Amino acid sequence: MTIAAEHSVDALLSELCELFDDELERQTNVLAACRAQGDAARLQDTEEMERRTRALTLLLEEAMQAERRRIQILKQLVGDLGLPAERQTLTDLISATPEPWRARMQEFQIAIRRVLAQTQEAVHTNARRMKHSLRVVGGALRTVTIEEASGADYDAEGRRPVFGARHTAMLDALG
Numbered sequence: 001m002t003i004a005a006e007h008s009v010d011a012l013l014s015e016l017c018e019l020f021d022d023e024l025e026r027q028t029n030v031l032a033a034c035r036a037q038g039d040a041a042r043l044q045d046t047e048e049m050e051r052r053t054r055a056l057t058l059l060l061e062e063a064m065q066a067e068r069r070r071i072q073i074l075k076q077l078v079g080d081l082g083l084p085a086e087r088q089t090l091t092d093l094i095s096a097t098p099e100p101w102r103a104r105m106q107e108f109q110i111a112i113r114r115v116l117a118q119t120q121e122a123v124h125t126n127a128r129r130m131k132h133s134l135r136v137v138g139g140a141l142r143t144v145t146i147e148e149a150s151g152a153d154y155d156a157e158g159r160r161p162v163f164g165a166r167h168t169a170m171l172d173a174l175g
Helices: 003-042 046-081 090-096 101-144
Strands: 145-154 161-168
Touching: 003 046, 003 101, 046 090, 090 101
Parallel strands: none
Antiparallel strands: 145 161
């Protein structure tokens, strides 16, 4: 590799590491937003849930924009470092990269895996909480309302009546 090519690779690796640092920060913010969204769901704070959802949307849009530049750099580096098609993973790129870039990229890889695993766990926890809340709300609605059959209409198999409108099952204080 010529001195100019080495300089070009160093410049690309430097920019890539900066982009990785930005992405790690962004994904850490995604994790914080997911956790805050879960807290808001638990507290039934819909306004806070909406704010966190908007923040997540913005972070994801930023991530998609940043990915374009990362892909450009990665394509160039893969070519400059001569990585064959079957060895074009981050792990393979790291092993083909000279120091000090190798250590920085290894740290990024470890940190991003950890943050993404924590985010996945937060998203699953949020989903469980929200499903539970929906079951509770659904049960409460079934308790306070009754569904009336709409005349002699039955389902396609002729077994169960087709239900129409729901009506209050309890009387209010006035009636």
